[in-house]
Amino acid sequence: MKDLPTLPTELVLEIASILCASSQRDYTTLLLVSRTLRDFCRLTYLPVVPIVLTTPQRTAQFAGYLRTDSDIAPRIRRLWITKDDYGIIPQCTNLTTLTCDGNDLIPIISSDIFYHTQLTNLTIMGLWEFWTRFVGAKKGRTLCGQLQKLWLLDHLFLRGIQMEWLSSLKELSYWSVELYGRQDQFKGELETLNALPRLKKLQVYMRSPSPSIFSQLCRINDRRLEVISWGKRSEVAEWIDQSI
CATH class of the missing domain: 1.10.10 (Arc Repressor Mutant, subunit A)
Structure with missing residues (x-):
């Protein structure tokens, strides 16, 4: 160096x-x-630069850094923030890639003007209860309509979101658990693929999926549907690679 x-x-x-x-x-x-x-x-x-803020201390430090120069926030494009207690996301209006708690999306989709028009790659984490507020927000549909990639962590699922809201979505990823003894593991995924004709990739993350899972995939024979066996790699590392 x-x-x-x-x-x-x-x-x-x-x-x-x-x-x-x-x-x-x-x-x-x-x-x-x-x-x-x-x-x-x-x-x-x-x-x-992938800005990764996973602790309260780092988040507070970065919030202070933003205050030192008004030119910083508009230049942030890639942000992973576990909890936004400082209003960082609303300041970074040129984000293209964002990972955050679902509740921290509410402020940017509740105003009369939607500023995050370049945000196309979104990862959501946290509890599912934020969906009610998300669906009812003024610009929730606007945000959904511009998304090309959506990754749901913490076993979240699309709750109350009409499929037509996601008309531009090309990649959807989320965690799932294996339904042992069932041969219709991917019933919901097939319905999603039918409802989203532009979707090119539907990734289902599982820990140690059994051979039955892959047998079902072979019978379905849809190249858009993929099961990823998750090991010890961190979700942050996966996010950085996917967002480059």
Whole structure:
């Protein structure tokens, strides 16, 4: 990393872009290499950095960072925030990729004007009770209509969302549990595929699915439907790879 300033400018910029897109830590390290590199990269590469805020302390620190410069928030494109107690999401109006608790979506879809018009890749976590407020919000349908990727964590499922709201959705992913002894494990998934003709990929995450699951997939023979056997990899790492 310390040799970066001695390399050709074009190569430095390419390396910097790759490093920043891979992790927030690499972006921070890059800013420490030299003052010149810091001045250039601090805002320039911020749009590709995956901002991951999984603890109250990190969230508070980042909220403070946003207050230091009004140019920062509009440059944030990729954000994972476990709980938004500081109104960070409403400030970052140019997000393209977001992971958050479902309740933290309510403020951005409840105003008269919807600002997050570039948000197309959404991951939702938390408890299902937020859906009632989501469906009743002024811009809930607007947000759904622009989504291309939707990942539901914590065994969430689409509750009260009409399928026509998701007319642009291309990829849908969520957790599920195996129904042992049942041969209609994917009844709901088949109904979803029929209701969303533009859907190109429906991924179902399971822990240690049995051979019966894959036998049912073979009988269904729909390439859009996929079961992913989940191991020890973190959901944050999966999210970073998928959102690049």
